[in-house]
Amino acid sequence: MGQASTRDRIVIAAARLLQRQGYVGTGIKQIAKEAEATLGSVYHFFPGGKEAVAVAAIKYSSQEFAAVLRDALDSEEDPGAGVQACARQLAEGLRASGWTDGCPVTAAALETLGTDSEIQQACVNALRSWEQTVTDKLLRSGFQARDARELATTIIGALEGAEVTAQVNRSEEPLRATSRQLARLMDSYGVSRS
Amino acid sequence: MGQASTRDRIVIAAARLLQRQGYVGTGIKQIAKEAEATLGSVYHFFPGGKEAVAVAAIKYSSQEFAAVLRDALDSEEDPGAGVQACARQLAEGLRASGWTDGCPVTAAALETLGTDSEIQQACVNALRSWEQTVTDKLLRSGFQARDARELATTIIGALEGAEVTAQVNRSEEPLRATSRQLARLMDSYGVSRS
């Protein structure tokens, strides 16, 4: 990480801090310190201030998780098993971080709901891209378009909620239980497998 | 509300503000102003300061939502229909508040994850009591104990995630889709109805 550019270090540090303490709870000076940069650098690369840093960080986190999601889903042929693999991946990350590093979008999204900042749009885009990733997998598995979209919304939402529950309970059981039930739900559609 | 005691007004105002802007985003002076009380009153009733106010507010919100949940579930005999009624209730509240008043626990829980404050425990208790409410309904409907518990975890988590998704998208569609899928999932257990 020592060879990463200052700008990249800022984005990555901001992403991690946002994930842990949310938007309001993260100070711009803290971001600078964590990124081993100075306040001047932060405002040089992000003249828009704290909000601009947060938007860049959320976009970064969004793509990062989209990749994790895609890999987990593609690691199994059955989409239900793929969702369970994804839940295991999430649980692993949570446990490794001491249950602090949760969904990079949820916290920031909730805190800026009233405002009309660009952060909102970044969160909407993140959720949409994740849903699309799941939808694609379901379509490839033979689901009908309408079922696939509705299931994808349900799956992303349920995983998000289960992750929060897992965090506050410091247990991966909610993620396990939820992914098991999601797999059962997908099985109930009885899609023909090639 | 004019006849409510000062202490009650503080708790209610804090609950609403926590719901909208989270723990860090809500100032204790703002709580006092919103409750039409003064800072002196707040610290008189809550010597523990901001954290004590938040704990009381979360407990209050927890019981409030538990009642809503119980009523919605009991309004239908079929538990799947009950969950859908609950989702409609949530959607109604969201729309009425301009998509700002979400889950009273999620935001506060996420922001205080690293800390070991009492807020964490209050959030854990809230989630547990809601899960228990759902579990009771499922048991009464003939589900096996193990299935009921796992389903309850899934349902509460999924509703939570769907509510967040609904908030950021300013649409009640995620709640509708999720509750429909949850009802389907419950139906898949094919419990005998009396």
Added chain:
DNA sequence: ACGGCTCTAAAACGAACGCTCTAACCAGTA
């Protein structure tokens, strides 16, 4: 050697934060 550029460094601004403090108000009792 030079101005011109990107980037870094640190001091300082006003505002807001959580919290403490003292003084006053207002029953009820004697």
Added chain:
DNA sequence: TACTGGTTAGAGCGTTCGTTTTAGAGCCGT
């Protein structure tokens, strides 16, 4: 009238917030 305990009122503490500002490195083509 005086006293008392529960409650309200608001000034002010030290700290941190996001941001601005000014100054100075380091590098490059000429």
